[in-house]
Amino acid sequence: xxxxxxxxxxxxxxxxxxxxxxxxxxxxxxxxxxxxxxxxxxxxxxxxxxxxxxxxxxxxxxxxxxxxxxxxxxxxxxxxxxxxxxxx
Amino acid sequence: xxxxxxxxxxxxxxxxxxxxxxxxxxxxxxxxxxxxxxxxxxxxxxxxxxxxxxxxxxxxxxxxxxxxxxxxxxxxxxxxxxxxxxxxxxxxxxxxxxxxxxxxxxxxxxxxxxxxxxxxxxxxxxxxxxxxxxxxxxxxxxxxxxxxxxxxxxxxxxxxxxxxxxxxxxxxxxxxxxxxxxxxxxxxxxxxxxxxxxxxxxxxxxxxxxxxxxxxxxxxxxxxxxxxxxxxxxxxxxxxxxxxxxxxxxxxxxxxxxxxxxxxxxxxxxxxxxxxxxxxxxxxxxxxxxxxxxxxxxxxxxxxxxxxxxxxxxxxxxxxxxxxxxxxxxxxxxxxxxxxxxxxxxxxxxxxxxxxxxxxxxxxxxxxxxxxxxxxxxxxxxxxxxxxxxxxxxxxxxxxxxxxxxxxxxxxxxxxxxxxxxxxxxxxxxxxxxxxxxxxxxxxxxxxxxxxxxxxxxxxxxxxxxxxxxxxxxxxxxxxxxxxxxxxxxxxxxxxxxxxxxxxxxxxxxxxxxxxxxxxxxxxxxxxx
Numbered sequence: 001x002x003x004x005x006x007x008x009x010x011x012x013x014x015x016x017x018x019x020x021x022x023x024x025x026x027x028x029x030x031x032x033x034x035x036x037x038x039x040x041x042x043x044x045x046x047x048x049x050x051x052x053x054x055x056x057x058x059x060x061x062x063x064x065x066x067x068x069x070x071x072x073x074x075x076x077x078x079x080x081x082x083x084x085x086x087x088x
Numbered sequence: 089x090x091x092x093x094x095x096x097x098x099x100x101x102x103x104x105x106x107x108x109x110x111x112x113x114x115x116x117x118x119x120x121x122x123x124x125x126x127x128x129x130x131x132x133x134x135x136x137x138x139x140x141x142x143x144x145x146x147x148x149x150x151x152x153x154x155x156x157x158x159x160x161x162x163x164x165x166x167x168x169x170x171x172x173x174x175x176x177x178x179x180x181x182x183x184x185x186x187x188x189x190x191x192x193x194x195x196x197x198x199x200x201x202x203x204x205x206x207x208x209x210x211x212x213x214x215x216x217x218x219x220x221x222x223x224x225x226x227x228x229x230x231x232x233x234x235x236x237x238x239x240x241x242x243x244x245x246x247x248x249x250x251x252x253x254x255x256x257x258x259x260x261x262x263x264x265x266x267x268x269x270x271x272x273x274x275x276x277x278x279x280x281x282x283x284x285x286x287x288x289x290x291x292x293x294x295x296x297x298x299x300x301x302x303x304x305x306x307x308x309x310x311x312x313x314x315x316x317x318x319x320x321x322x323x324x325x326x327x328x329x330x331x332x333x334x335x336x337x338x339x340x341x342x343x344x345x346x347x348x349x350x351x352x353x354x355x356x357x358x359x360x361x362x363x364x365x366x367x368x369x370x371x372x373x374x375x376x377x378x379x380x381x382x383x384x385x386x387x388x389x390x391x392x393x394x395x396x397x398x399x400x401x402x403x404x405x406x407x408x409x410x411x412x413x414x415x416x417x418x419x420x421x422x423x424x425x426x427x428x429x430x431x432x433x434x435x436x437x438x439x440x441x442x443x444x445x446x447x448x449x450x451x452x453x454x455x456x457x458x459x460x461x462x463x464x465x466x467x468x469x470x471x472x473x474x475x476x477x478x479x480x481x482x483x484x485x486x487x488x489x490x491x492x493x494x495x496x497x498x499x500x501x502x503x504x505x506x507x508x509x510x511x512x513x514x515x516x517x518x519x520x521x522x523x524x525x526x527x528x529x530x531x532x533x534x535x536x537x538x539x540x541x542x543x544x545x546x547x548x549x550x551x552x553x554x555x556x557x558x559x560x561x562x563x564x565x566x567x568x569x570x571x572x573x574x575x576x577x578x579x580x581x582x583x584x585x586x587x588x589x590x591x592x593x594x595x596x597x598x599x600x601x602x603x604x605x606x607x608x609x610x611x612x613x614x615x616x617x
Contacts, residue, residue, distance in 0.1 A: 002434075013266075016265075017265070017266045020263070020265070020266070022263070022264075022266075022267060023266060060387065062387050062388040062389075062421070063387065063388065063430065063435075066388065066425065066431075066435070067435065069290040069291070069294075070291075070435060070438035070439070070442065071438075072290070073287050073288055073290065073291060073438070073441075073442055073445070074438060074441065076265075076266070076286070076287045077283070077284075077287040077288075077445060079266060080266040080267070080268055080283050080287070081268065083266050083268075084268045084269075084270060088270070
């Protein structure tokens with residue numbers, strides 16, 4: 001369950017990053033469709049929010065929230081490095 | 089105020105950060121290692137028995153006869169059972185009251201080997217282990233503990249100021265949420281500093297705020313002073329009452345201690361089977377003796393339920409769960425989060441990783457300060473600039489070498505050396521002092537590169553040193569089933585590899601305008617050649 005949570009967090013952050021002008025080209029998307037970028041952003045936030053109850057279900061409230069923050073930290077940092085690498 | 093509010097915050101972030109970054113870096117390095125303090129203990133003291141998770145009955149059968157023999161006149165016994173990685177072995181503690189009026193009470197403790205029923209000889213190959221490293225992050229070393237608490241309290245508060253002012257100063261925090269631009273000189277360093285800060289922001293806020301809660305009495309003595317004056321005894325008694333403990337008087341009448349095994353069985357019906365962490369026995373052998381059975385802490389909180397027994401009859405006298413008030417509950421949870429004792433292996437690694445990223449955040453901030461202020465056109469650097477640069481190099485890489493030296497000392501110092509554990513620490517600080525001096529003799533780029541190589545070598549050589557100095561090492565851990573020790577040495581090898589990669593990048597030319605000016609193409613500015 002925690003692995004699924006991690007995947008959902010990663011998906012959420014990936015969608016949010018894809019909606020940003022600075023990174024939109026990295027995944028081969030175009031910035032010319034602002035509606036789609038907005039959709040990516042909102043779905044990304046929803047995925048991040050959805051990961052919270054998943055983490056809580058897996059580990060309880062306190063521990064689940066700790067897991068969520070830890071997974072967001074790892075996913076965010078890894079994704080930022082990946083985006084840097086892909087942009088090279 | 090300097091210019092706008094944001095400019096003021098940037099100024100505060102820059103200067104508060106610079107002045108205290110080295111000691112914050114020290115706290116981050118030692119604190120982060122503290123998440124694996126028990127594993128480091130095991131590596132530094134491999135001759136000690138590994139984890140001995142045995143039944144409560146066997147632990148009692150080992151501990152009680154030992155305490156009866158060694159601490160028959162003690163006012164308190166405490167038996168800490170081997171429960172998990174945090175308490176891998178059975179340990180007993182005892183307090184002996186002063187023999188005469190005005191004398192000093194003594195506290196003692198021993199590790200017990202349940203397989204032999206005897207005390208582990210801790211004087212052979214004595215070592216501070218991971219505990220000494222871990223404790224350094226909140227009591228430093230060589231200075232008075234009270235002074236250290238106050239100093240660390242100020243630093244923790246400044247760290248909090250640094251976090252808040254950093255958030256305000258970083259105006260494109262959302263736009264740059266994933267941004268790291270390589271090969272852009274000082275911009276790259278700022279990007280990395282920002283990225284590390286944003287990634288670990290929840291961890292930084294949690295660790296700093298809970299660190300302040302740890303020191304709440306040190307830093308807000310006014311509340312206690314206003315209520316209790318200088319009556320420390322009353323303060324302590326009320327503090328104990330908050331945690332559900334009441335004062336107990338010794339009767340002076342001898343009475344045998346209740347059967348602890350029966351007490352444990354009864355306690356398990358309340359705390360849950362296999363959920364006992366230890367026994368606190370007050371006035372053993374007295375008619376007023378009291379036994380408190382502590383349960384394992386559940387969830388994030390540092391505190392756990394307990395059951396209180398009459399020490400002679402073995403009957404429950406107060407089985408109510410501790411009713412902690414809201415403030416104590418919040419403090420207990422914050423402290424639990426800070427220590428991360430509840431974390432399993434994977435979450436512990438994530439704690440460790442967050443700590444490492446936090447360490448890197450402090451380091452990149454310190455490096456960025458020097459890069460931004462590098463004298464233009466190769467002109468001579470001021471003494472202050474050169475000082476900051478040398479301390480940066482000597483601390484950021486030097487401390488890593490010093491920690492490796494602490495591990496080297498553990499393996500290489502003679503087993504029978506007097507104060508051996510102290511000499512491990514002395515070695516660490518001597519090596520750190522040398523690495524602080526080394527950059528004075530070399531140009532900055534040379535010092536960065538050479539010290540990083542030395543750091544990589546120091547960690548890479550540790551598993552080899554083990555081969556020649558101890559029976560259990562990387563190549564035969566599997567035979568002994570000690571995977572924790574293998575994990576430690578593999579982490580050392582990984583650290584060495586990471587440092588080698590870092591040394592390559594330190595010497596790698598970049599496309600940045602500022603860096604292009606460097607004659608030797610080093611990423612780190614060359615000053616004072």
